[in-house]
Structure formats: structure tokens, C-alpha cells
Amino acid sequence: MIDTQTIGAAEFKAKCLDILDRLASHELERVTITKRGRIVAVLTPPDDDVAAVRGLHGFMRGSVVIPSGFDLTAPVADEDFIAARGDLHG
Numbered sequence: 001m002i003d004t005q006t007i008g009a010a011e012f013k014a015k016c017l018d019i020l021d022r023l024a025s026h027e028l029e030r031v032t033i034t035k036r037g038r039i040v041a042v043l044t045p046p047d048d049d050v051a052a053v054r055g056l057h058g059f060m061r062g063s064v065v066i067p068s069g070f071d072l073t074a075p076v077a078d079e080d081f082i083a084a085r086g087d088l089h090g
Helices: 009-024 049-056
Strands: 004-008 030-035 038-043
Touching: 004 009, 009 030, 009 038
Parallel strands: 004 030
Antiparallel strands: 030 038
């Protein structure tokens, strides 16, 4: 069960550090802050480091298609690079 809390802005101001600590320790999963009955902010705890890395690593998987028969190891330049001739500055 997700532990959520809805509080007014004035109460949030008074209890801010405690609420942030509870979010960081995952005691709370969501805090909705209201001002005059309208939602002004929603706070959620940060992902743990493993989940953050998992979300970044491989996030483009499946977005690139290599045509059939295309050789990724074949040279792409038609001529030698100038560095191959010993000229490093062109």
C-alpha cells in the first residue's frame, strides 16, 4: 500500500524537514501540498541509485535498426587519415 499524505502549504512549511526525511527513507511515497484547496506541488522520493542507473543504461535499446548485410566493422573512410601520414595538424 502506498503511503500518501496531503497537507496544506502552511503545515508543510512547519514540517518540511521531517517530511523530506520521511520521503528519503521511503516511509512516504507521495506528499501532495495544497494551498487554498488547490494542489500546488507533489513530492515523491528519489529513485535509489540502482534504479537510476538501470533507467539510464540501455534506455535507447531497440531504437536503432542496422540494415541486414551492413558490416559495422568495415572501414568507412575512402582515404587515409592525415594522422596516418604523421601529420597531426593538417
